[in-house]
Amino acid sequence: MAEGGGAVSATRAExxxxxxxxxxxxxxxxxxxxxGPIPSLGARLARLTFAPDLLLxxxxxxxxxxxxxxxGWLPYRQHLELVAGGRRHVMMGASQLDRYGNxxxxxxxxxxxxxxxxxxxxxxxxxxxxxxxxxxxxxHSRRVFVERVDMVCGVGYDxxxxxxxxxxxxxxARVVTDLGVFDFATLDHSMRLVSVHPGVSVERVRxxxxxxxxxxxxxxxxxxPEAEEARLIREVLDPAGARAREVPEGTGS
Amino acid sequence: xxxxxxxxxxVVSRLASGMTLGIGGWASRRKPMALVRALLRSDIGDLxxxxxxxxxxxxxxxxxxxxxxxxxxxxLDSIPLEPHYRAARERGGFALRExxxxxxxxxxxxxxxxxxxxxxxxxxxxxVMRVDPDLRTVTSPYADGETLVAMPALRLDAALVHVxxxxxxxNGQYLGPDPYFDDLFCEAADAAYVSCERIVxxxxxxKVAAPQSLLxxxxxxxxxxxxxxxxxxxxxAPEYGRDEEFQRRYATTPWPEFAARFxxxxxxxxRAAVRGWRKEEER
Numbered sequence: 001m002a003e004g005g006g007a008v009s010a011t012r013a014e015x016x017x018x019x020x021x022x023x024x025x026x027x028x029x030x031x032x033x034x035x036g037p038i039p040s041l042g043a044r045l046a047r048l049t050f051a052p053d054l055l056l057x058x059x060x061x062x063x064x065x066x067x068x069x070x071x072g073w074l075p076y077r078q079h080l081e082l083v084a085g086g087r088r089h090v091m092m093g094a095s096q097l098d099r100y101g102n103x104x105x106x107x108x109x110x111x112x113x114x115x116x117x118x119x120x121x122x123x124x125x126x127x128x129x130x131x132x133x134x135x136x137x138x139x140h141s142r143r144v145f146v147e148r149v150d151m152v153c154g155v156g157y158d159x160x161x162x163x164x165x166x167x168x169x170x171x172x173a174r175v176v177t178d179l180g181v182f183d184f185a186t187l188d189h190s191m192r193l194v195s196v197h198p199g200v201s202v203e204r205v206r207x208x209x210x211x212x213x214x215x216x217x218x219x220x221x222x223x224x225p226e227a228e229e230a231r232l233i234r235e236v237l238d239p240a241g242a243r244a245r246e247v248p249e250g251t252g253s
Numbered sequence: 254x255x256x257x258x259x260x261x262x263x264v265v266s267r268l269a270s271g272m273t274l275g276i277g278g279w280a281s282r283r284k285p286m287a288l289v290r291a292l293l294r295s296d297i298g299d300l301x302x303x304x305x306x307x308x309x310x311x312x313x314x315x316x317x318x319x320x321x322x323x324x325x326x327x328x329l330d331s332i333p334l335e336p337h338y339r340a341a342r343e344r345g346g347f348a349l350r351e352x353x354x355x356x357x358x359x360x361x362x363x364x365x366x367x368x369x370x371x372x373x374x375x376x377x378x379x380x381v382m383r384v385d386p387d388l389r390t391v392t393s394p395y396a397d398g399e400t401l402v403a404m405p406a407l408r409l410d411a412a413l414v415h416v417x418x419x420x421x422x423x424n425g426q427y428l429g430p431d432p433y434f435d436d437l438f439c440e441a442a443d444a445a446y447v448s449c450e451r452i453v454x455x456x457x458x459x460k461v462a463a464p465q466s467l468l469x470x471x472x473x474x475x476x477x478x479x480x481x482x483x484x485x486x487x488x489x490a491p492e493y494g495r496d497e498e499f500q501r502r503y504a505t506t507p508w509p510e511f512a513a514r515f516x517x518x519x520x521x522x523x524r525a526a527v528r529g530w531r532k533e534e535e536r
Contacts, residue, residue, distance in 0.1 A: 060430060061431040084374065084375075107342075111384045117343050120306075121352070122326045122354055123325070125353040128379075129377055154379075165400075166399050
């Protein structure tokens with residue numbers, strides 16, 4: 001596959017925003033819980049365009065419309081209940097992620113004597129067993145995409161398979177990185193490359209992934225933003241350019 | 254109906270080494286920091302701390318007061334990784350029971366309702382079950398036969414929380430957008446100590462805000478401490494936001510140096526030290 005894919009009007013960060021937004025296409029009237037700047041832009045873009053029924057928070061206890069007008073109350077205690085009820089699609093970060101979608105944000109190394117303590121499991125076990133979950137990784141590398149995570153916080157497909165009925169709401173929708181888009185829609189639910197962002201080669205993705213990746217013969221490019229989407233990103237949602245600080249231009253090609 | 258007002262020092266005099274202590278708030282938000290500072294001035298240690306962790310956990314861990322921590326995370330919010338907590342954890346400073354945020358809430362609820370456990374889906378398939386072999390599952394007796402986590406009650410010897418207003422009897426009010434879990438902490442504890450920005454007459458409480466802001470009931474509160482700015486440097490909406498500059502200072506200063514400078518004789522000494530630091534910064 002050729003690098004670049006012809007005239008590219010969008011930046012890498014903007015492809016990432018588009019790819020994150022797509023995670024909420026068809027989600028309906030549910031809470032979008034994006035974590036991180038680019039997933040937040042994606043969720044708000046989706047809400048303003050093809051997913052108008054999404055609910056969004058102000059990052060604290062209020063449900064807000066895109067212009068910031070409060071439309072509801074969602075303190076943490078209700079947020080946790082809402083997760084258990086399943087009307088939510090969360091996009092979390094991942095310090096480590098393996099081929100079946102097990103995710104780690106707790107610590108690196110042996111849990112009993114961690115080499116690096118990170119956040120802790122947070123709500124990852126709750127999220128992954130109760131509502132659709134996607135992941136956002138701003139720097140795709142072998143340090144993140146590992147053969148085996150050190151502490152399973154978010155539950156992957158191989159773990160969920162053994163849980164019977166308790167796993168009936170488990171669904172890992174997609175993984176978006178600075179290099180491309182991935183899902184688990186293979187026979188054994190191992191991670192699959194869905195698209196590469198323009199300027200990224202399949203080989204580059206393979207090199208940056210620490211386990212064998214399912215790859216189709218012909219991998220498409222992540223879609224171009226529509227003119228209105230580009231305008232919303234640049235003029236309405238992120239005029240200060242926070243997206244480029246999270247994914248600088250020229251990375252990962 | 255007794256007057257429950259007391260000083261932070263009196264609260265600490267009712268605590269003891271070896272206790273299981275719940276700390277309210279969430280991350281770096283409305284933490285009972287004045288009470289935590291009073292605890293740090295005492296020689297109480299060997300604690301089991303139960304907290305949605307922020308700088309409360311970071312400070313107690315740095316000072317070596319924690320024997321065991323029960324948490325889902327420790328973070329300073331604007332600084333994602335709590336440096337003093339990390340350092341203590343990486344040097345093996347204490348035991349850890351790491352549970353999911355929802356499991357934690359279930360554990361407090363079970364304790365508040367005097368139940369041995371509550372079933373919860375969260376945790377299954379994750380490594381919280383692997384690293385804590387004391388956690389058990391429970392199987393539904395109904396047709397679904399679903400197997401769930403039996404989250405054990407997180408019963409507390411004492412709870413420390415901070416709210417915006419309280420009366421002398423222990424009725425406590427939050428004025429910000431989120432109650433966090435402070436009522437559950439109080440109800441899960443044998444004794445609950447509430448610090449507040451301001452003690453007011455009972456009649457004042459509903460003049461300030463609607464009755465649903467009355468989070469804490471006096472039947473679950475043992476002591477009330479008036480502690481203006483008592484959540485500093487965490488946030489206490491709507492009265493003040495997080496003191497980001499001071500939090501950065503806390504996060505980047507070696508603990509012994511920070512403790513020596515800011516944990517003086519009492520809360521007034523703390524405030525004076527913070528004022529002195531701010532003056533230096535402005536120069």
